[in-house]
Amino acid sequence: MTGTSPLDLLATGHLLDDEETAIQQTVRRFVADHVRPHVADWYEHGSEEDTVRSLAREAGKLGLLGMHLTGYGCAGTNAVSYGLACMELEAGDSGVRSLVSVQGSLAMFAIWWFGSEEQKQRWLPGMAAGELIGCFGLTEPDFGSNPAGMRTRARRDGTDWVIDGTKMWITNGSVADVAIVWAQTDDGVRGFAVPTDTPGFSAPKITGKLSLRASVTSELVLESVRVPAEAILPEATGLRGPLSCLNEARFGIVFGALGAARDCLETTLEYAASREVFDRPLSSFQLTQAKFADMALELQKGFLLAMHLGRLKDDGALGPQQVSLGKLNNVREALAIARECRTVLGASGITLEYPVLRHANNLESVLTYEGTSEIHQLVVGQALTGHAAFG
Numbered sequence: 074m075t076g077t078s079p080l081d082l083l084a085t086g087h088l089l090d091d092e093e094t095a096i097q098q099t100v101r102r103f104v105a106d107h108v109r110p111h112v113a114d115w116y117e118h119g120s121e122e123d124t125v126r127s128l129a130r131e132a133g134k135l136g137l138l139g140m141h142l143t144g145y146g147c148a149g150t151n152a153v154s155y156g157l158a159c160m161e162l163e164a165g166d167s168g169v170r171s172l173v174s175v176q177g178s179l180a181m182f183a184i185w186w187f188g189s190e191e192q193k194q195r196w197l198p199g200m201a202a203g204e205l206i207g208c209f210g211l212t213e214p215d216f217g218s219n220p221a222g223m224r225t226r227a228r229r230d231g232t233d234w235v236i237d238g239t240k241m242w243i244t245n246g247s248v249a250d251v252a253i254v255w256a257q258t259d260d261g262v263r264g265f266a267v268p269t270d271t272p273g274f275s276a277p278k279i280t281g282k283l284s285l286r287a288s289v290t291s292e293l294v295l296e297s298v299r300v301p302a303e304a305i306l307p308e309a310t311g312l313r314g315p316l317s318c319l320n321e322a323r324f325g326i327v328f329g330a331l332g333a334a335r336d337c338l339e340t341t342l343e344y345a346a347s348r349e350v351f352d353r354p355l356s357s358f359q360l361t362q363a364k365f366a367d368m369a370l371e372l373q374k375g376f377l378l379a380m381h382l383g384r385l386k387d388d389g390a391l392g393p394q395q396v397s398l399g400k401l402n403n404v405r406e407a408l409a410i411a412r413e414c415r416t417v418l419g420a421s422g423i424t425l426e427y428p429v430l431r432h433a434n435n436l437e438s439v440l441t442y443e444g445t446s447e448i449h450q451l452v453v454g455q456a457l458t459g460h461a462a463f464g
């Protein structure tokens with residue numbers, strides 16, 4: 074998508090400054106060295122905890138974890154740079170971008186924004202280095218789109234808190250050293266930084282996934298998990314707490330999904346140039362070119378949208394509805410591009426030799442997590458009409 078990309082019909086690289094371009098290129102090399110050689114294997118066999126840990130350490134060395142946060146060992150880049158990093162990571166695999174999103178935008182952000190100084194000192198430097206892994210437990214088996222209904226409950230016992238409940242579909246749950254757990258209390262929803270070695274905490278891994286297989290997804294089970302008063306995130310009160318963290322991660326996805334789409338399109342352009350059908354290169358047929366033109370158009374439009382939102386964010390002017398608009402469009406279009414590319418590859422498109430169906434399958438999860446496309450339609454609908462149509 075920068076000036077070096079063959080897909081950059083609009084020369085969108087001109088929108089980036091030198092530092093942003095350098096960060097993008099560095100992350101692209103990281104993906105080439107640490108992700109691309111292994112990702113088909115991770116996908117085929119399912120990612121293991123060890124893989125996540127070693128990838129996190131490599132990402133930490135590069136300063137990718139919590140990179141748009143400041144202090145506590147974080148790199149302190151601007152939002153656009155963070156978005157570009159997400160795009161490059163997701164060109165490798167959505168699961169790798171998920172690792173960085175959950176660590177930086179959800180778990181670290183929750184502590185950085187809502188935590189006490191002691192919590193920040195305790196967790197953030199190790200998390201930025203990739204030595205400690207965090208997860209973010211909001212969704213429950215019966216409450217995904219509607220977290221307000223959560224049943225996980227924290228009650229006071231003396232100065233301690235005792236937490237009971239179950240969280241579902243939690244990225245890196247069984248790898249994590251610290252779980253940010255959102256629970257109902259007598260004062261509404263509150264967040265807790267729970268060390269995962271606390272008695273009563275367990276995180277069974279979810280198996281049988283057909284999407285995001287290069288990422289570890291787990292259940293969190295909390296049975297009378299007792300944590301001291303210092304575990305509560307003091308500044309997060311109400312559902313606004315977790316939803317504010319989601320804005321951060323959703324922003325990364327606005328850029329990230331385009332990386333997966335770009336990888337599909339680049340792969341498919343190359344394939345169609347060398348594949349002969351009816352004695353001519355597949356890329357010379359009008360129907361194929363129409364597909365390419367439409368896909369390139371949506372990719373470039375998506376990037377312009379992402380850049381606009383990134384600049385708004387860097388100006389402190391980005392609203393949640395705008396993030397919803399970006400996530401809705403860019404994930405939907407990325408998935409459409411991945412599926413269309415698969416058709417151009419024919420039967421070859423169904424294997425792991427090419428990344429296309431892997432990306433498409435991953436994007437099914439991306440369409441669902443961080444707010445489903447329907448929830449983002451409703452957020453935009455509410456902004457347009459003034460009526461909340463969720464309930």
Ligand code: TGC
Pocket residue numbers: 170171172174175209211212217218219220221244311312313314316317319320322393442443444445448452463
């Ligand atoms: P509602 O009554 O509208 O709002 C409750 C309070 O929250 C505030 N608020 C927000 N604040 C910040 N950012 C946002 N985006 C916010 N949206 C709402 C709101 O102002 C209010 O504040 P206050 O102070 O007045 O109390 O809430 P609702 O219950 O009607 O729900 C609205 C809805 C449906 C949009 C929300 O629940 C929602 O976004 N649902 C989707 C849930 C979701 O996205 N879950 C994601 C879980 S994490 C995940 O998927 C990680 S995947 C990671 C990976 O691998 O990359």
Ligand code: FAD
Pocket residue numbers: 175209210211212214215216217218219241242243244245284285290438441442443444445446447448462463464
């Ligand atoms: P539901 O809420 O049951 O929705 C089912 C369908 O109903 C969807 O199509 C939805 O759009 C639709 N629907 C719901 N409400 C409405 C409505 N009001 N109007 C119209 N349609 C509606 N969660 C975390 O907390 N932390 C994580 O780290 C995390 N990682 C994840 C990783 C993966 C791989 C996946 C797949 C999910 C992850 N999630 C995580 C959970 C994710 O956020 C939820 O799956 C998502 O919020 C949707 O919830 P649900 O699956 O319960 O679907």
